[in-house]
Amino acid sequence: MIRLSIPFRQALSRLTLPVMLVFSLGCVLIGRADQHLSDRLRSALDDLLAPAYMLVSGPIQAVEHSTGAIGHLFELSQENAQLRAQNKELLQWQEVAMALQAQNDALKASLHFVPPPTPHFSTGEVVADLGGVYARSVLVLVPPSNGDPQTLLGAVAMDGRGLAGRVVDAGSRSARVLLITDINSRIPVAIGANGEPALMVGNNGPDPSLLYWSPSQPPAEGAMVLTSAEGGAFAPGLPVGVVHYNAQNQPVVLPLAHLSALRILRLFSYPDNLPDLTPIPHKKPDASSIRHHRKH
Numbered sequence: 218m219i220r221l222s223i224p225f226r227q228a229l230s231r232l233t234l235p236v237m238l239v240f241s242l243g244c245v246l247i248g249r250a251d252q253h254l255s256d257r258l259r260s261a262l263d264d265l266l267a268p269a270y271m272l273v274s275g276p277i278q279a280v281e282h283s284t285g286a287i288g289h290l291f292e293l294s295q296e297n298a299q300l301r302a303q304n305k306e307l308l309q310w311q312e313v314a315m316a317l318q319a320q321n322d323a324l325k326a327s328l329h330f331v332p333p334p335t336p337h338f339s340t341g342e343v344v345a346d347l348g349g350v351y352a353r354s355v356l357v358l359v360p361p362s363n364g365d366p367q368t369l370l371g372a373v374a375m376d377g378r379g380l381a382g383r384v385v386d387a388g389s390r391s392a393r394v395l396l397i398t399d400i401n402s403r404i405p406v407a408i409g410a411n412g413e414p415a416l417m418v419g420n421n422g423p424d425p426s427l428l429y430w431s432p433s434q435p436p437a438e439g440a441m442v443l444t445s446a447e448g449g450a451f452a453p454g455l456p457v458g459v460v461h462y463n464a465q466n467q468p469v470v471l472p473l474a475h476l477s478a479l480r481i482l483r484l485f486s487y488p489d490n491l492p493d494l495t496p497i498p499h500k501k502p503d504a505s506s507i508r509h510h511r512k513h
Contacts, residue, residue, distance in 0.1 A: 260388035267391040270344035353399035372484040379456040379473030405447035409440040424469040436460040452487040
């Protein structure tokens with residue numbers, strides 16, 4: 218073991234702070250000279266760490282799934298009864314849906330309806346819940362891109378229930394998704410059956426806020442919230458959540474997406490200049506059903 222003399226160690230301790238200051242100043246100057254350098258370095262670091270995040274998250278997910286399976290053993294009888302009732306109800310709705318589909322096809326044929334182009338999408342697994350620049354963002358492991366990974370920038374991220382966020386950074390094997398609850402998130406939305414415009418703003422909490430709605434028509438409790446085509450950032454008609462008034466009597470959005478336990482996300486790249494085909498919801502979920510969904 219190498220022993221350093223006391224004067225030498227004192228000299229090293231005095232030089233530590235100046236060296237770190239010079240190094241920090243150099244990093245700032247390099248960042249000023251090339252403003253995209255930090256983005257490229259962050260993307261490269263995400264690509265490098267994505268497999269490691271995958272290895273770490275695997276055992277954790279295995280423990281979670283095993284714990285959940287043991288807990289559900291005591292509720293199988295009740296869940297089976299609920300599933301039988303739901304299956305019976307779904308069969309009834311299937312008949313209604315088939316009749317409506319036939320009617321819809323006939324109306325489209327008579328109007329010579331041309332459907333909008335199908336978006337490209339890729340499916341990825343959420344491997345890390347990141348902080349850093351964004352308080353609410355996740356890292357998604359995506360298949361290696363055949364072309365420019367920057368084509369994923371701006372892609373809409375959705376889970377099996379609703380809108381989760383948007384891709385703000387992408388590499389060859391990973392993508393960073395800014396969640397709708399982040400304070401930097403700004404999404405134009407349409408509220409209710411009439412599609413009243415508003416702006417959904419993240420606040421780093423579980424429920425984004427609603428701003429700039431019409432004072433003469435405040436959002437109704439339980440009204441469905443869909444994305445709007447305003448600004449061209451999002452495709453219209455994507456499900457986001459339902460309106461709920463919090464304890465301060467301010468309208469917020471209860472997201473349909475299970476943002477606290479994201480596992481799989483689909484990243485949709487929509488073509489530009491999509492027509493506004495915002496659907497009118499037939500039956501809207503209420504706030505209590507969304508709260509119940511979150512608990513389960």
